[in-house]
Amino acid sequence: MTAYHDTEWGVAAHDDVELFERLALESFQAGLSWSTILRKRDAFRSAFRGFDPAVVASFGPLERERLMGDAGIVRNRAKIEATIGNAARFLELVGAFGSFDAYLATVVPAPPLRRPANSTAADIPASTPAAEALSSDLRRRGFRFVGPTIVYAFMQSVGLVDDHLPGCFRYAGSPDS
Numbered sequence: 001m002t003a004y005h006d007t008e009w010g011v012a013a014h015d016d017v018e019l020f021e022r023l024a025l026e027s028f029q030a031g032l033s034w035s036t037i038l039r040k041r042d043a044f045r046s047a048f049r050g051f052d053p054a055v056v057a058s059f060g061p062l063e064r065e066r067l068m069g070d071a072g073i074v075r076n077r078a079k080i081e082a083t084i085g086n087a088a089r090f091l092e093l094v095g096a097f098g099s100f101d102a103y104l105a106t107v108v109p110a111p112p113l114r115r116p117a118n119s120t121a122a123d124i125p126a127s128t129p130a131a132e133a134l135s136s137d138l139r140r141r142g143f144r145f146v147g148p149t150i151v152y153a154f155m156q157s158v159g160l161v162d163d164h165l166p167g168c169f170r171y172a173g174s175p176d177s
Contacts, residue, residue, distance in 0.1 A: 004038055010170060012159035014101045019158060020090050021051035024083045026154045027145035028074050036074075043072025048083065053094070056087035082144035089142045107134050108160050117166050127152045128161070 013019055025044065029037045037044075047070045049055045059067075067073065067080045090100060097103040108130055127135075131152035138146040155161045 008157070010156060010159050010162055013157075014099075016053065016090075016094060016100045017051055019100045019104075020053045020056075020087065021045070021048075022157045023090075023146070023154050024048065024051060024056075024086065026150050026157065027082060027086070028076070028079050029153070030079070030145060030147075030150055032074065040073055043070065047073050053087040053090045056084055057091055059084045059087075079145055086143050086146070089138075093141065104134075104160065107137055108155065119166060130161075131155055 013022065021044075025037050025041065028044070045051060047067055064080060064084065068075050068077060093100055093103045097106065127148035132148045134155070135146050135148040135151040138151065152161070
């Protein structure tokens, strides 16, 4: 968890494959602990062929059954089906906006530079109006397993929201954060 926080969480991500992976993993995390997903991350990457959305969108019945039989990942049929369907929707957005990152820029406002100096973990919400708007837009476009809490966790993960707290080395707003 520390390595993930120190090197990835809250760091701006712009690559479409990385964005798709993070969205998919956040969807798989629903109802589970993030540490469970991180432990299985390499297996997820292998099972979902590197999270290339074009590859995942092409998964047919054989790939779906392969995923259901893969003990290295979370074998939840609804989440697997959602990830495959979301890959196709993701590609539609890439086609319409040039990249998923460009799409996100049209829906999610720029985050404030940092939380107030007296912030604590209790001040970090489970969702925000921006997450609710993004969630609503994604669902309208046919995405599944993208409720506001999942979407907010995704936004935190890829740096669309900066929820680092005072005392964290990333809180200072350095170029690395």
